[in-house]
Each structure stands twice: as structure tokens, then as C-alpha cells.
Amino acid sequence: MPSKKKSPTIYDVAKLSGVSISTISRVLNATDKVNAETHKRVMKAIDQLGFVPRAEARARAMQSTARIGVLTPFFTAPSFVQRLRGVASTLSKANYELVIYPVDSMAHLQGYISSIPLMRNIDGLIIMSLSLGDQDAQRLSNNGMETVLIEYSHPQLNSIVIDDQHGGQLVAEHFIKKGYKSFGFIGDIEPPEKFAIHPVKSRLTGFKQTLQEAGFSLPKAYIRSSPYTQKESRQAALELLSLPKPPTAIFAASDIQALSLMKVARQLNINIPNNLAVVGFDDIDVAEHVDLTTIRQHLDESGRLAAEILLTRIGEHDRPLQHINLPLNLIERMTT
Amino acid sequence: MPSKKKSPTIYDVAKLSGVSISTISRVLNATDKVNAETHKRVMKAIDQLGFVPRAEARARAMQSTARIGVLTPFFTAPSFVQRLRGVASTLSKANYELVIYPVDSMAHLQGYISSIPLMRNIDGLIIMSLSLGDQDAQRLSNNGMETVLIEYSHPQLNSIVIDDQHGGQLVAEHFIKKGYKSFGFIGDIEPPEKFAIHPVKSRLTGFKQTLQEAGFSLPKAYIRSSPYTQKESRQAALELLSLPKPPTAIFAASDIQALSLMKVARQLNINIPNNLAVVGFDDIDVAEHVDLTTIRQHLDESGRLAAEILLTRIGEHDRPLQHINLPLNLIERMTT
DNA sequence: TGCTAAACTGAAAGTGCTTTCAAAAAAAAC
């Protein structure tokens, strides 16, 4: 049997019920102006076709939109996902739709930023881990697009950040307290792409500074900059552990990289934590599974918070901007 | 001077820049087809007026919204995320927006299913790991909403599935080949929620059957049904490994549960793979990091495929339905 | 029964944009 093609339009309804489209429109909008008899006939046709006026749907779904967008790089990394999860759960409760704009190039970002406040009909925006130029921030702000930045901050927009440097400090303190003497660092210090944020430098700074203040050193040779990818992280880890006198305590700037490090250590038969201590950063879900000591940054919570801020500001546009600094804490597990 | 009138339309821009509206539209959509000179003039006019194309009018003219939706259960599990990633990358390339509808209850699902085709604010729908009643499938199909099901299939809609039973078989064969003699199983056999799919039973069936055909047995006591959560998986693992004569080879129905199992083994000082072999299912990203032997089901690929099918069907509505069965293969790493 | 006001209804003119088609202009080929 022939399947129905396009969804029915007002014309189809008109034809089926034998009246003009104007009448259909009236039935839909100003019921009172239509004869009861006709009204019934039209309704029957509408039901029969399963007709839904698109404009109305659009108005319902778009004008007062109930939809918020999230700009996120790649959203491949577990940390993004966990944040997204926080966002999603809050939004879902409030009956908001979640539109995701994966960013994978600078041009992409620019395109979104310039078109989002305009064309896209969302009534709020969350920007995760992406740096934003003054002009763009200005534009968003001017256009009245409620925005929350995560992992980046700008005076004109709401933001949620963590103190990465403090995170590095926590790690150093932990290592010292545990009695380790020789330290290393793995992380993608070089910004992987211009458009993405790289808080790794701050983590390193905090780590290094604290060590130095305590009288320890972090030689250049023990600092490996490696991109986020598995292969390269592993390469960096291998190099670090193959040094004549490898460090005994390594801080990996992300849990994923810590995992790579652990994998290499396993292959080299280096026992963790006896011969090597590892601390990660993020506390992603799997960190617990593999018993990784790490810095917890409450990823879910940051997402949840971002969504909540957005929602309240959408409700009351004149609420003051919020700049939130989320606390960090070290979760000690089995790798130190 | 901030005396704003009506928001400018494409006509205003046309007048100001001295070209026709078609050209404006072209500048906005197909930049390459416009003379550089003209392009610049138009852009200037656009900026000057602060012109913003109205999404509604645009969608109407294009008869499409360039937006597709994904229905997914609590998108917390890594496997969902990886699939989503595949979807996102494909969609992003094709310039489609991705709207996520997290489903966390039966009512939720129902609500979405019945309103989505009506609202018509998406061009296509991907439904991940959710079972769909005949009526709902019918409704989607009738309403001409292009849909792709993942991990579930229905004759009236496109679908992408894997052969879970075969997966179980692969695991059993691998164990046997490796010389293991005593087997166990951990997985959430009981459907966690009515609305979610539970392919775990099939995995178990394939596993068990193959073992039996090879002359081995899988006693009831060695089959632990446990929900997906960490805590309960761990409990199940603990019970299994604490038996007087624990199995030496365990098949975990998901990688996450395999991780829990590995964690418990570590705590009990059971060496993997010498004293215990573990095989997971999914091959999520971290599986490689922790060197878990597992069944790869190409999560990314399934997402990508789903999106591609959707896109081509949106382009040509009369393309035949596709029912794809994705191949499974065992990736041997260090846990067996 | 005749006449007017009220109640309905349809034709057609927007709405703001995309896209096709063909003309005009510019560039390339002869």
C-alpha cells in the first residue's frame, strides 16, 4: 500500500473537508468565527490526516523556545560528556531541549558564535571550554543571549571556572606529604587548537611552584608536553619512564592521560604505587574504576550549575552576572 | 539613536545595498556564488542594519529545519556517548543541528514519541537503545518522520543492530580456545527499566549455548544478574569471586561492568589474567586504556551510520528501509 | 414576503526567505 509522503498541509485539510484554507486557519485560530457544522467537518479532516500546523508547532517550540544550546569542542573527551550530563539532567527536568553544537575548528566556532544569537532560536547558551574573544562576548551580550561560560571567563558573561593552579598545588602537596622525592608531569601544555581552552599550563604552574617552595625541583626533562591523544600520551609516558632515573611521582594533567601513563607503566612492569605514583585530574567516572588518585572537579556539578544559572537568568533577565569558582579536592585512591 | 523599529528584513538589506533579495540570500547561504565586490557591499549593509534572517521564514522556505533529534536513555553510559559522538560528527559535517532528548522514564518516552512528529521541529530522529511499540512505530512512520533505530529493530523503520548472541558466542569460543575451564557471567539480565533495551540476555544465551555445545557448563551460581550501577556490579563481582570455587573466566556483559569486576579482583589480589580472565562487551574508549579484552561493536560507527542513513533518507524519502546488522569482533588484549 | 444586519466563507494579498530560470555581463577561446 502506498505510504504517506509529506506531512499534510493546510491545503490537504482544505481539500478533504471541502472548504478553503482560510476556513481551516480560522478553525485553528479563531474558532468562534466558524459555523459549528463546518468546524466539526474541518476537525474531522484534521484528525483524519493527523495534521499539525507547522507554524504553530514552531511558535510553541521556538518562539518561547524552551531550548538551550551547548557549544562544546568535539565532545569526545569523557570530561565534556560528564559535564553535558549535568546540563542534560537539569534541562530535562525543566522541560528544555538540549541542542548540541560540536565545535571542531576555529571557523566552526566563529560561525556558530555569529549565527547562534541570530538565527538559531535558542534562549540560552552554554559554552564549554572554549575561549571567546571580546568582540564575540560583546555580541552575545548585546544580543541579549543569556550565556554561561564553563572553564573560561569573561566579565560580561556568566562563568563557572575552577582554580587550575590550585589543583596543581594540591597534587604537589599530596606527593610531598606521601614522601615522594622525584616528580614528573605529563600534559598537553601546548594549546591543541587555538579555539580550545588549555588550562593545563596553570595546573603545571601550581604544581611546580608548590614543589619549589617546598625545596623540590621539577626539571625540564621531567615535564612532557603531549597532546591529548592516546598514542602521543603514551609515547610521552614511555619517554618519561625510560629515562635513566625516571620520576617516582607523576602528575598527569587529565585522567585520560593518567590512564595512558598507567598502561605504559604496566607494560614496563612498573608497579603502581610502589615504584610510581600517579595523580590525574578531573575525576571522570572511570577514575574510580581504576582506582586512580585524582583531583575532583565535579564535572557533573559544573554542568548542572551552568544550566541552573541559565534557567534563572532566562526567567529574570536582570539578575546579576555570576562568576563561580568551583572548589577542587584531591581524591586519594590506590595510585599514590 | 537606539530608536529601533521593526527588525530589518532581507528587503531592507537589498534596498540599502542596491541589489536584489536573491543576492542577499546568496551571500548568506552560498557565499561562493557571489562576486567579492558585491559580497562586501551586502555584508556592510547587513552589519549596518543589524539584519538577522528569521529562522522561521527560513525553515519554511527550505521546508526543513536542518535539525535532527536523538532519543537516548540516560545518556550517562560511555557506550551511548560514543555512539552520540558518531552521530554528532556526521551531523556536524552536514551542517545539521543535534537535539538531544534524554529519556528517563516510560512516560517521558511516550511524551516525546507522540509530540515529536507533531511538532515537526526536527527533520529526522534517531532512537538509541529504546524499545518501541508497534503503535509508536506506526505513528512515526505514518507521519513521515524519518527514523533510525539503534539496538532495536522494527520492520517499518530503519534499524542498526548487532547480533548480541553471536557476541556471546565469540566470547565463549575465545575462552575455550584459551584453555579456560570454568566460566562465569555478570550482567544486568533483568531489564533495568521497561523502556530500555536489554540485549544482555542474548549475550548470555550465545555464551552459554556455545559453552554447552563444547561440553562445558555454566552453572546458575556462576551467573550473576546485577544492575548496571557500579555499586551493584561490584557486589555481584565480589559474590562471584568469593565462591568456594570461583570461575576462572568471566564474561561481563558490558565493559563498565568488566571494569568493576577488575577492580574487585584487584582488591582481592586476584591476578588477571593468570588467575582470572575477563572479557567485556562494547569496546568503549577506556577498554584500550586498561587493556581489557572485549567484543568490539563499533559504537562510533553505529552512530555515524545512523546519521548517514537518516540524512540520505531525508534527501530521498522513497529510499528503501535499511536494516543493518553490524559485525562484532573480539579484540584480544591483556585480560585473557 | 421583503429587506437589512449578522454570520460565514473564499479569494487574494501579504509574511520573509530560498531557489530556479533565464538574462546580462564578463571572461575565455577562436
Added chain:
DNA sequence: GTTTTTTTTGAAAGCACTTTCAGTTTAGCA
């Protein structure tokens, strides 16, 4: 210096409705 392509551009035809304006009916009332 023509002729043929190719590139640009504008006119006009949608898209799916809403609304205005008039024409028809119908109802109300002498």
C-alpha cells in the same frame, strides 16, 4: 574582433500559513 563559456545577478515562483476584504448565506424583523 567575434563567438562561446562562465560567472553574476534579478525576476518570479514557491513554502505554509495568517489576515483582510468582499461576497454569500442566513437569520431577524417588519
